[in-house]
Structures are given as C-alpha cells and as structure tokens.
C-alpha cells in the first residue's frame with residue numbers, strides 16, 4: 455500500500471520510526487513532514503496527509519502529534535476523511551473494519567514504539583467489513599454533507 459505520514463514536532467521521531475517500520479512491511483511511504491524537531495503547527499501536516507489520501511497519492515494516512523488529538527481533529531475537518539485516534543491494536547482493527555477509517559492518528563508521547571507498531575500493523579492488516587457498517591458510514595457521510603451545506607448557507 456501507499457501510506458502518507460505526517461506529524462508535528464512532537465510526533466516527528468515516532469513518525470520516522472513508523473515510516474521505516476512500514477517500509478519494512480513492504481509499503482510505499484510518502485513522508486509529508488515535519489522533517490525536524492523544530493516547533494511547527496499540526497494542522498499543516500494533518501491537511502497535507504488528508505489531501506494525499508483524498509487525491510489518491512496514498513491509500514491510507516498516518517498522523518501524529520503529542521496526544522494525537524489536535525492532528526486527528528484537524529484531519530477530520532477535511533470532508534472525506536475518517537481519522538481514528540487509536541491507543542490499542544484492537545481499536546485500530548475496529549477502526550478499519552467498522553468505520554472504514556482512512557487515516558490513523560497516534561499520540562506520540564502517550565505510547566511507546568512497540569505499541570505504535572502493533573497499532574499500525576493492525577490498522578494496515580484489516581479492511582472495511584461493510585454490511586451493517588455501510589449504513590452507519592453512509593449516515594456519517596450525511597452528517598458531513600449537512601455540515602458543509604449549513605456552513606455554505608451561513609450569512
């Protein structure tokens with residue numbers, strides 16, 4: 455698979471580690487930064503990864519900040535993105551199986567490298583199950599569409 459990675463300064467080191475880990479699993483990596491530990495703003499990297507997923511440069515995205523919260527919230531502001539902030543491999547598997555999550559978010563200062571690898575492996579190894587989850591993801595998309603429409607009609 456083609457994977458887009460993005461992180462702020464807090465997620466920089468774990469992002470690099472996971473990018474290498476993903477390459478080792480045979481995936482192609484698009485590293486959208488950040489490329490140093492200098493302080494940066496997580497929304498810039500969340501949006502870059504989201505755009506890469508939506509325009510097909512990547513199949514899935516991985517984003518990291520200190521707790522994964524800011525970068526996951528930002529990614530989820532981009533219509534079409536379903537970003538899952540995961541702390542366990544079980545949660546990551548469910549995020550793919552049930553929610554068809556297309557971006558994984560991790561809290562780089564909350565989990566160690568081993569747990570992060572397990573979470574990423576589970577995220578990549580699982581697929582959307584469809585069935586009853588199709589209906590729910592369709593409703594999720596409806597909520598998104600109504601939000602865009604409401605925003606557009608705001609004076």
Ligand SMILES: O=C(CO)[C@H](O)[C@H](O)COP(=O)(O)O
Pocket residue numbers: 462464465493496519520521522523524525
């Ligand atoms: O986790 C984050 C947002 O959810 C960011 O990594 C965090 O806010 C960055 O903070 P600082 O500029 O103090 O390093």
